[in-house]
Amino acid sequence: MYHVLRGGCETKHPRSFVMSRPKGINNYLILIIHTAGVFQIAGQQYNVIPGQALVLAPNTPYSYGNPCGNYIDDWLHFEIMNPEIATTLFPCLNSPFAIGEIETYTFLIRQILWEASYTKDNFQQENINALFTVLINHLQADCRTKETPDKYISYQTQLQMLKLEMSNSLEQQHSIKDYAKEIGISESYFQHLYTAYFGTSFQKDLIKMRIERAKYNLITSDLTIEQIAKLCGYASEVHFYRQFKSITGITPAKYRAGKQS
Numbered sequence: 001m002y003h004v005l006r007g008g009c010e011t012k013h014p015r016s017f018v019m020s021r022p023k024g025i026n027n028y029l030i031l032i033i034h035t036a037g038v039f040q041i042a043g044q045q046y047n048v049i050p051g052q053a054l055v056l057a058p059n060t061p062y063s064y065g066n067p068c069g070n071y072i073d074d075w076l077h078f079e080i081m082n083p084e085i086a087t088t089l090f091p092c093l094n095s096p097f098a099i100g101e102i103e104t105y106t107f108l109i110r111q112i113l114w115e116a117s118y119t120k121d122n123f124q125q126e127n128i129n130a131l132f133t134v135l136i137n138h139l140q141a142d143c144r145t146k147e148t149p150d151k152y153i154s155y156q157t158q159l160q161m162l163k164l165e166m167s168n169s170l171e172q173q174h175s176i177k178d179y180a181k182e183i184g185i186s187e188s189y190f191q192h193l194y195t196a197y198f199g200t201s202f203q204k205d206l207i208k209m210r211i212e213r214a215k216y217n218l219i220t221s222d223l224t225i226e227q228i229a230k231l232c233g234y235a236s237e238v239h240f241y242r243q244f245k246s247i248t249g250i251t252p253a254k255y256r257a258g259k260q261s
Helices: 082-091 102-118 121-144 157-166 176-183 187-198 202-220 226-229 237-246 254-261
Strands: 003-015 018-021 028-033 038-039 046-048 053-054 062-066 071-080
Touching: 003 102, 003 121, 028 102, 038 053, 053 121, 071 102, 102 121, 157 176, 157 187, 157 202, 176 187, 176 202, 187 202, 202 226, 202 237, 202 254, 226 237, 226 254, 237 254
Parallel strands: none
Antiparallel strands: 003 071, 018 062, 028 053, 028 071, 038 046, 038 062
């Protein structure tokens, strides 16, 4: 699906560097921007800050550089072998947008370039396509937060990491108070940020994760319901029963029996 042309990671250019392509190029270009820069894209100027991405469509006029100092970016030129789906892949074409963990993008682009250069032919294209899927999914997710106020975006990485921590340690107790303190904000503001970013409240999300984990354990293990309740963070088996039935409409025992029949 994707054909890699050329690219680089953490490429450093001096202040005098200016990339100018007044007619654009006939392939796609992804830029992961590590420093400030000034961009001209199809006649519009953008003052870009570190931690932004840009996906340029074929034949789009552009120029960029950093007149105030060095310019550093990751870059990837590529073609999409199925052009009719291209416009749906990149909702933020030709416009810079904020991204989360810049290191993740650097890693993905570096790995794509490695696969394109050194992987054996029988695995090469499959690996490249898989890595591109991850890269584009990240770009799409970050692009959708483009309209989110900057004050939310500044906490994006911390919110993502704490949610991963929660999902990997559901047997432990998780509180708004502790997470708000960890991030360094008030409890009310933490709840506001969490709901704005994930589209659901912290408490509802935590319950959902616990019930989903419980459902998985009920149908994939021979653990007792009491053991599953503890693994999912419930100190009381009765509380687990009530919450499970409230959300699924049936008891844990009936859920297990129905999936195994």
